[in-house]
Amino acid sequence: MNNKTYCIVANPPTGAQYEAAIESPETVRTSLDDTLAVLKWTGPTPAAFDGLPTLDHAGALAIMATPEWLEPIGTDTPDEVDLESLTVTELKALARDAGISGYSSMRKSELIAALSE
DSSP states (O other), rough: OEEEEEEESSSSSOOHHHHHHHOOOTTTTETSSEEEEEEEEEOOOOOOGSOOOEOOOHHHHHHHHTTTTTTOOOSSOOOSSOOSSHHHHHHHHHHHHHHTEEEEOOOOHHHHHHOOO
């Protein structure tokens, strides 16, 4: 199994960075302010990313779970939001915003239960 490595780069990424990455301009994930992009690749670090900090999958997900990357869920109460349709990352952001302790280690069903209380 090839592990993916991630890098946060200035948006838009360079042509060399796109060539070395799995993403394309149509699939790249960008920050809400559109100044940063996340690119990933498998195997050794390509020259286009030399000297830039790299992340593993968990590290990249942690960064993308911050307010700079997630669309605000809004002021809806959990009863007004279909919690089942949200991703775990979105549920964790909602739990964080609601002040629920221990949310980071909860499973989806636990997050939904905690947010529904």
